[in-house]
Amino acid sequence: MKVAEKIADKIAGMPDGSTFRYQELPIEREEYTAATKAIERLVKNGLITRASTGLFYKPKRSAFGILKPDEQELLKPYLFSAGKRIAYITGTLLYNRMGLTTQVPKNIKIATRDKRLELTLGNQKVTSIKSYADINDDNYRYLEYLDAIKDFKTIPDLNKEAAVRLLKDGIGKLEDRQLFKKLALKYPPRVRALAGALMELVSPTEDLNALRKSLNPLSTFEFGLNTTLLPNNTTWNIA
Structure with missing residues (x-):
């Protein structure tokens, strides 16, 4: 399975509104470069949001838009x-x-x-x-x-x-x-x-x-x- 696919599958299984870092993704050390590019694409597409350097969250959506995690x-x-x-x-x-x-x-x-x-x-x-x-x-x-x-x-x-x-x-x-x-x-x-x-x-x-x-x-x-x-x-x- 490609790195991007592994990351997408992992994020798909996360509850909406949850946060994660690279360390929590199913990637090997040699896959970090590819993982960084995959993450950037997910951010650009609005599937995840960058909370701070190295920290991301899966947006929780409501009738009023995207809710930030507490x-x-x-x-x-x-x-x-x-x-x-x-x-x-x-x-x-x-x-x-x-x-x-x-x-x-x-x-x-x-x-x-x-x-x-x-x-x-x-x-x-x-x-x-x-x-x-x-x-x-x-x-x-x-x-x-x-x-x-x-x-x-x-x-x-x-x-x-x-x-x-x-x-x-x-x-x-x-x-x-x-x-x-x-x-x-x-x-x-x-x-x-x-x-x-x-x-x-x-x-x-x-x-x-x-x-x-x-x-x-x-x-x-x-x-x-x-x-x-x-x-x-x-x-x-x-x-």
Whole structure:
């Protein structure tokens, strides 16, 4: 089968709106030159669209025209490797999805352990920051909440009362509290303090000794949260 035919068959089997890179196509290294020409023809004919350098998507069509894939789909090649999660969306886009801010960011941040990246997808710039732990499908939701605590003071248009409630409720729904506490210990002291305080509100009998002992008892952690907003703020030296 010719290279162009192999690529066409592969793309035909993809769901509309999905993204792909050359690495996901059924081609050998020596076939890349022919593959590049085949891809260019498909782009020219409107069968696929170039999202960024080396990244393409199969358009999803509606009565209103071609629909672009959402950020999650466009970013999928950078969030996963060989089918395994290696990164997650963080920053203002994450906090918007969590309901912590109404602002929609111009730029997107991705947390990743090792891989550094900087790219442009449409009108949005994507940059990476280093995660505090290795990332997988089992822990990235926990890391999202810890990131929100870390950035609590800088989240735009944050309503602190609503944020405490949203974070407390979200943490309360996490299945593995031991994992959450283990990951929290990898974050700066201020994150450990607020994470501990929120967990205590969720489960007053929770064993939080490891988080307490990791904190300097003489330190105060400034979040702008008084006792009205966070009933146990003083026991965690939060102000």
